[in-house]
Amino acid sequence: MSDVLITIDGKQCxxxxxxxxxxxxxxxxxxxxxxxxxxxxxxxxxxxxCLVDIDGKRAYSCNARAKxxxxxxTKTEEIEKERRAIMEIYDINHPLxxxxxxxxxxxxxxxxxxxxxxxSQHHCIADTHRPTKQWGKIHYDASLCIVCERCxxxxxxxxxxxxxxxxxxxxAELDKAWKDKTEKDAYAMWNKLQKSIIGxxxxxxTLDCTQCGECTAVCPVGALVSSDFQYTSNAWELQxxxxxxxxxxxxxxxxxxxxxxxxxxxxPKIYRVNSDHNYAPLHAAARYGFDxxxxxxxxxxxxxxxxxxxxxxxxxxxxxxxxxxxxEALILQKLKEKFGFKLVNEDAKAYQNFLKHFASTSGSNxxxxxxxxxxxxxxxxxxxxxxxxxxxxxxxAMNNAIGMNKGAGLYFHPVADPIVSAxxxxxxxxxxxxxxxxxxxxxxxxxxxDKAAMPKGVVDYLASFHAVEKKIIQESVKEExxxxxxxxxxxxxxxxxxxxxxxxxxxxxxxxxxLLEMIGEEVDLVEKITKLLDKKDSFSLIAGEDLxxxxxxxxxxxxxxLIERFTAFKLVIIPSRTNTLGIxxxxxxxxxxxxxxxxxxxxxxxxxxxxxxxxxxMPALNQQEGTFxxxxxxxxxxxxxxxxxxxxxxxxxxxxxxxxxxxxxxxxYLPSEKGFKKEKFDTLPNRFENxxxxxxxxxxxxxxxxxxxxxxxxxxxxxxxxDVVYRANPVYxxxxxxxxxxxxxxxxxLYASTAFLEAKNLHDGAVVTVxxxxxxxxxxxxxxxxxxxxxxxxxxxxxxKIDTAPFFKExxxxxxxxxxxxxxx
Numbered sequence: 113m114s115d116v117l118i119t120i121d122g123k124q125c126x127x128x129x130x131x132x133x134x135x136x137x138x139x140x141x142x143x144x145x146x147x148x149x150x151x152x153x154x155x156x157x158x159x160x161x162c163l164v165d166i167d168g169k170r171a172y173s174c175n176a177r178a179k180x181x182x183x184x185x186t187k188t189e190e191i192e193k194e195r196r197a198i199m200e201i202y203d204i205n206h207p208l209x210x211x212x213x214x215x216x217x218x219x220x221x222x223x224x225x226x227x228x229x230x231x232s233q234h235h236c237i238a239d240t241h242r243p244t245k246q247w248g249k250i251h252y253d254a255s256l257c258i259v260c261e262r263c264x265x266x267x268x269x270x271x272x273x274x275x276x277x278x279x280x281x282x283x284a285e286l287d288k289a290w291k292d293k294t295e296k297d298a299y300a301m302w303n304k305l306q307k308s309i310i311g312x313x314x315x316x317x318t319l320d321c322t323q324c325g326e327c328t329a330v331c332p333v334g335a336l337v338s339s340d341f342q343y344t345s346n347a348w349e350l351q352x353x354x355x356x357x358x359x360x361x362x363x364x365x366x367x368x369x370x371x372x373x374x375x376x377x378x379x380p381k382i383y384r385v386n387s388d389h390n391y392a393p394l395h396a397a398a399r400y401g402f403d404x405x406x407x408x409x410x411x412x413x414x415x416x417x418x419x420x421x422x423x424x425x426x427x428x429x430x431x432x433x434x435x436x437x438x439x440e441a442l443i444l445q446k447l448k449e450k451f452g453f454k455l456v457n458e459d460a461k462a463y464q465n466f467l468k469h470f471a472s473t474s475g476s477n478x479x480x481x482x483x484x485x486x487x488x489x490x491x492x493x494x495x496x497x498x499x500x501x502x503x504x505x506x507x508x509a510m511n512n513a514i515g516m517n518k519g520a521g522l523y524f525h526p527v528a529d530p531i532v533s534a535x536x537x538x539x540x541x542x543x544x545x546x547x548x549x550x551x552x553x554x555x556x557x558x559x560x561x562d563k564a565a566m567p568k569g570v571v572d573y574l575a576s577f578h579a580v581e582k583k584i585i586q587e588s589v590k591e592e593x594x595x596x597x598x599x600x601x602x603x604x605x606x607x608x609x610x611x612x613x614x615x616x617x618x619x620x621x622x623x624x625x626x627l628l629e630m631i632g633e634e635v636d637l638v639e640k641i642t643k644l645l646d647k648k649d650s651f652s653l654i655a656g657e658d659l660x661x662x663x664x665x666x667x668x669x670x671x672x673x674l675i676e677r678f679t680a681f682k683l684v685i686i687p688s689r690t691n692t693l694g695i696x697x698x699x700x701x702x703x704x705x706x707x708x709x710x711x712x713x714x715x716x717x718x719x720x721x722x723x724x725x726x727x728x729x730m731p732a733l734n735q736q737e738g739t740f741x742x743x744x745x746x747x748x749x750x751x752x753x754x755x756x757x758x759x760x761x762x763x764x765x766x767x768x769x770x771x772x773x774x775x776x777x778x779x780x781y782l783p784s785e786k787g788f789k790k791e792k793f794d795t796l797p798n799r800f801e802n803x804x805x806x807x808x809x810x811x812x813x814x815x816x817x818x819x820x821x822x823x824x825x826x827x828x829x830x831x832x833x834x835d836v837v838y839r840a841n842p843v844y845x846x847x848x849x850x851x852x853x854x855x856x857x858x859x860x861x862l863y864a865s866t867a868f869l870e871a872k873n874l875h876d877g878a879v880v881t882v883x884x885x886x887x888x889x890x891x892x893x894x895x896x897x898x899x900x901x902x903x904x905x906x907x908x909x910x911x912x913k914i915d916t917a918p919f920f921k922e923x924x925x926x927x928x929x930x931x932x933x934x935x936x937x
Contacts (some may be wrong), residue, residue, distance in 0.1 A: 116180040121187070127178035134162055134173040139803035143194060144186050145224055146507070147202075148260040149174040151390040152487065152512060153269035156261045158304070159200055160297040161224070161894045163191050165525060186777065192228075193551065199230045199299035201305065202258050205239040207834055213256070215334035216346035219256060235294065235302070239885075240283040242309060247398060249855065250328055251342050252310065257335035259308050266592030270393050272511030272535040275321035279311030310335075320361040322531065322843045322899070324504070326401045329389040340400070340855055345371060350383060354798045356740050357398040357751040358435070358733035359846045361687035362483065362505035363742035364392055365798060366735065367809060368402060368753035375826040382753050391800040392483075395504035396844045399744030401853035406724045408758040415728040416759050420767045422718055423447070428706035429454040433713045434689035435722070436761075436848060438747065438788075439689070439778040442700040443765045444712075450769060454702040459689055460826065461703065462660040462923060464696035466669045471817050477697075478787070478814040481652055481682035482744040484806070487512045491518035491648040493681070495552050496668075497656020498840050499523070500531050500899070503686045504741070506654050511535045514650070520644035523656075524552050524631075526926070527838055528865075528901035540640055543902060546836060546926045547829035548631040552665045553671035553825055555631065556653070559641065560679040570674060573823050589651045644874070653681040657688040661923035662830070670823040687743050689847075690733070694741030696785040697812075712761070720761070723848055725912070731756035732849065737776050737793065739809065747788060748809040749796040787812035832928045834932045837862070837882065838906040839925040842897065860911030861895035862931075868903050869896060872931065882907070884927065886923035888918035891934070905931070 116129045116267045117927055120142050127136040129835045135151065137144045148158035155174040162173040165185040185191075198225065200648070203225060210216045242254030259278065279897070314320055328336045341430045350369040357364040366385050373381040387394045430444055430453050448455050471477045486492060486509035499507040513519045520538035526546045533541035554574075563571055653675065659668050676683050687693040695701075707715035712730070719726030722733070735756040739747050762775040772778055779796075782788035789810050797807045816913035841847075842863055851857055862880060869875060876896040881890045890907075892914065900906075904926075907916040919927045 116178055116182075116207070118178050118180075118182040118184060120184040120513040121920055125767065129179065130177045132174055133164065133166070133171075133176045133178055133182075133184055134825060136178055137173060137184075138172050141802060142186065144173050145227070147220060147224065148265075150262050150266050150330055152516065153265045154263055154705075156518065158259065158261045158472055159198065161195050162844040163194055165191065167557070185924060188932070194295045195298050196228045196230060197234075198301055199225050199228050199294040200233055200235055201294075201298050201302045201932040202307055203230060203233065203325055204235055204237060204302075204339055206258070207255050212343065213334040214337045214342055215256075215331070215347070216910060217635055219334065220332035235290070235929070237306070239282045240281060240306075242281070245317075247323075248341065249325060249339055249396075250267060250319060251337050251410075253293060253335050253337075254309050256333050258333055259305055259312075260332060262330040262332065263310060266326050266330045266389075266393075267321075269515050270512055271322075271324055271326055272323045272515070272530060274534070275313055275319050276310055276327060277313040278308040279334065281307055281309040283307060289769050306344070306346070308358060320898070322396060322504075324393070324396045326389070326393050329387055329394070329399075333605060333731070337544065338400075339827075345369075345383050347571070348842050352386065353751050353753045354749075355734070355753065355797070356742070356748045357394065358690055358740075358750065359397045359401060359850055360395070360503060360505070361690055361692060361740075361743040362395075362503065363690065363740045363744075363747075363748050363750075364394055364398060364505060364856075365800065365806075366394060375719065380754055388800050391804050391806065393505065393508050395508075397846050397856065400855040401846075401850040402734065402753075403732070403854055404732050404849040405754045406502055406758075407757065408724070408729045408756070411758050412728060416763070416767075419718060419728055422708075422710065423451065423764070423768050424867055426708045427451075427453060427455055427710045427718070429702075429709040429716075431456045431705055431709050431711045431714045431716050433457065433847075434459050434687075434695055434697070435733060435849060437590070437711060437733070437736060437775070438691065438693060438694040438782055439775045440712075440740060440761050441695045442778045442782055443761055443770065443775070444514070445699050447765060447768070453705055454704075455699050456702055456705045456709075457695060457699070458923065459890075460692050460695040460699065461701040462665070463687060463692045464701055466660045466665055467685070467696060469666045469669035470673045470676075471815075472821065473670045474676040475673075475817055475819045476814045478745050478812060479683040479685045480676060481684040483509045483684070484744070485682050486510060486652040486654065486684060488517070488730050489513045489650040489682075490517040490654040491645065491650065492519065492521040492654065493524075493556065493650045494521070494654040494656070496549050496659035496662075497523035497526055497686060498525055498529065498658075498838070499654065499656065500529055501840055501843055502656055502688070503644045504843075506684065506686060506743070508531065510652075510654065514539055517564065517650075518647075520648065522641065522644075526902075527840075527904050527906070528899055529899070531899055533847055538906075540637075540644060542631070542637070544631045545829075546904075547663070548661055549659055550668050550671070550826055550829070551631050553668050553675065556681075557671055557675055557679065560651070560681065561674070562678050566678050567821050570678070570821050570823065572823060598909075625783045633726045637766045651680045651682065653683045655683060655685045657686065658925050660688065661925065663922075663924060664827060667827075673819075674821070674823065676836050679745045684743060686740075691740045694739075694747075697741065699787075700784060720764075723852065723912075729758045731758070732759055736760070738775075739779060739782075739793070739796070739898065741812065744806075745812045745814075746806075746809050747782070747791075747796070747812065749793060749798050751798075785815075786814060789813070835929050835931045836904050837919060837929050837931075838904050838926050839909065839916065839920050839927070841908045841910045845908065847910055848912050851910045859893075860908040860914045861893045862905050862907060863895050863897040863900070864898060864905040865900045865902055867901055868905055868909065869894070871903055872933070874933055881932050881934065883932075884919055885916070886921070890914070890916070890919070 146162040247250040352367040435777045512535045711719040776793035779793040
């Protein structure tokens with residue numbers, strides 16, 4: 113779309129043709145009131161406060177699209193009178209409980225009532241009984257609700273669940289006499305208000321959704337609030353500490369809301385997490401998993417002395433996870449360089465290797481896409497990720513793109529996901545065979561690649577791939593013939609055998625259908641994709657954690673590099689943990705550990721733990737200053753919400769010869785050769801600008817390489833018969849840190865769909881044994897998971913009491929097992 117010039121209140125503004133006028137005004141710091149509109153979502157026209165004059169006609173700026181030469185006036189006497197009348201309507205029968213309301217001090221109804229000087233009331237009507245509702249982690253007070261529909265809109269357009277809707281309120285009908293005494297838009301809004309209230313779309317008594325809490329974030333009044341936060345604090349008492357999501361690689365901006373614990377306890381406490389909801393959503397773990405701090409009362413001097421001694425005499429390996437800052441990663445790298453330690457981080461090593469092979473064919477060490485580009489695309493593909501739980505914010509961006517940009521998409525995964533499948537009728541959800549990710553990468557390259565631009569060697573690889581596929585298909589058909597000849601005798605079926613025999617004996621023209629055979633998808637998939645591609649011109653590809661430890665990870669990474677270069681897709685290769693990308697860039701990682709290991713949040717011979725379960729306590733991420741490297745390839749700052757009274761990694765490093773007063777003194781020394789900048793921590797911004805620009809930290813500088821283009825033909829992948837488990841966590845959970853938070857704490861289980869329980873003749877809460885060929889055995893309860901479908905159950909990693917590692921020794925997220933009910937053992 114082209115740029116156009118419009119005039120708002122005499123100010124010339126550049127806009128994209130078709131952009132909503134309200135968005136243009138906000139970007140240019142021109143105030144237009146709006147209670148119902150949420151940026152990046154569809155307009156509802158529920159509040160009508162954004163009324164403006166466009167070229168002499170009344171219009172709603174949230175729904176009016178910019179056109180060349182348009183003249184917008186945001187204030188006239190008529191408009192101001194209309195807006196004041198609307199605010200009077202909203203204030204009718206609204207409970208006067210501001211002194212105890214959780215939204216007081218942040219309430220947009222308060223703000224607009226004062227802004228428009230509503231100091232008298234000219235309207236009245238009988239009130240309606242509206243009881244409160246408890247919806248899990250969300251409390252709904254219908255008496256406070258102004259039916260702005262923000263919650264409905266954000267749930268549909270941003271999150272993709274459509275769990276809420278307006279339902280009949282049963283309010284008194286407006287006396288027709290009010291029509292002549294009330295402004296036009298105020299009367300229409302009042303009429304709607306009397307008829308509607310917010311309810312659960314399914315008709316159930318509680319929300320059957322992922323309970324991300326985004327509806328509570330966008331609510332302008334106190335109608336939707338966190339059940340945990342309700343009546344615990346006044347908003348103005350809370351100190352907002354800007355930070356970054358510590359639980360996953362979106363590293364979204366959040367604010368820890370902190371104040372003293374009580375009148376008798378001055379120790380600071382986190383009461384909730386907040387966000388800038390107009391610019392980016394938060395997932396449930398970020399919103400509810402805030403109190404995972406490691407509480408210690410003093411420094412353990414003997415344990416500290418012991419770890420210092422071990423580092424100087426016995427340690428040869430440091431094993432650690434990816435829930436650490438960039439600065440801590442640099443400290444570990446410096447310890448490696450000083451003492452020759454091995455650094456072992458299985459998660460970051462797999463990602464590091466994957467990016468290395470990706471770079472060999474893409475020519476860059478970093479992928480080109482980010483969450484913003486995904487949300488602005490109109491065709492999005494996801495594969496290799498159970499996106500709803502692996503990276504919820506990537507899922508939100510995908511849903512937002514398809515819903516708001518008249519977009520379409522493809523979702524490939526072996527575990528069927530009814531939530532993701534319901535994002536849109538224009539999202540094709542493909543439940544494929546386990547291990548078919550390499551075939552999917554080839555399919556995408558074959559369908560979308562510009563073969564005229566590809567080097568001859570790459571085109572030859574595609575041709576050799578087709579030759580291999582031809583052989584695979586022929587062999588599989590031969591096997592089918594053998595079975596038919598052996599088992600069937602009817603004349604009709606002998607005809608089928610003859611037809612297939614003829615196919616084998618002649619040259620089969622192998623095309624993308626061969627790929628579909630491997631993926632396990634119907635042959636008309638290409639036709640379906642072609643229809644979805646109509647008028648699409650902006651393409652995003654999301655690649656996930658299933659790929660990094662896939663048996664064919666190296667070749668898949670190289671294929672993604674070719675997709676990056678020779679298709680229109682911009683890629684996002686999701687880092688699997690909070691700082692996986694940062695660690696993979698900063699640390700020289702090893703494959704195996706030595707004889708004596710120091711563990712950091714990982715069990716070692718001597719263990720440093722932010723969970724309080726080791727030999728020496730360390731601060732958790734909500735107790736640290738530092739930076740993360742997000743999936744958007746940005747170095748973003750995070751601040752300490754709570755103090756830590758013990759030692760930190762920097763104290764240990766200083767005791768063995770490194771010198772830095774504070775951990776953040778390392779921020780400007782992050783490796784510039786890997787794309788980091790020499791920026792001091794205190795100079796890093798962490799905010800959104802009024803126009804929606806994310807001004808947080810800085811973007812990494814990509815490094816370029818000479819491409820080798822040495823991909824391989826596809827390898828056949830045979831899936832064993834029997835039960836399969838998938839290594840994944842349920843909604844809310846990412847690690848032991850999320851599970852430590854009081855709102856999220858739960859016991860892990862074998863999570864299984866209703867279809868799985870029925871097939872196994874099990875019930876929710878049943879106890880089973882899970883065994884593999886290597887002799888690993890786990891006795892575990894089964895939990896019904898209604899947010900997945902199919903016959904693949906999953907084993908979690910967040911509950912430290914359940915050791916699932918023996919089932920995934922090869923690293924791949926799918927494992928073949930035998931699952932038996934205890935009554936059969």
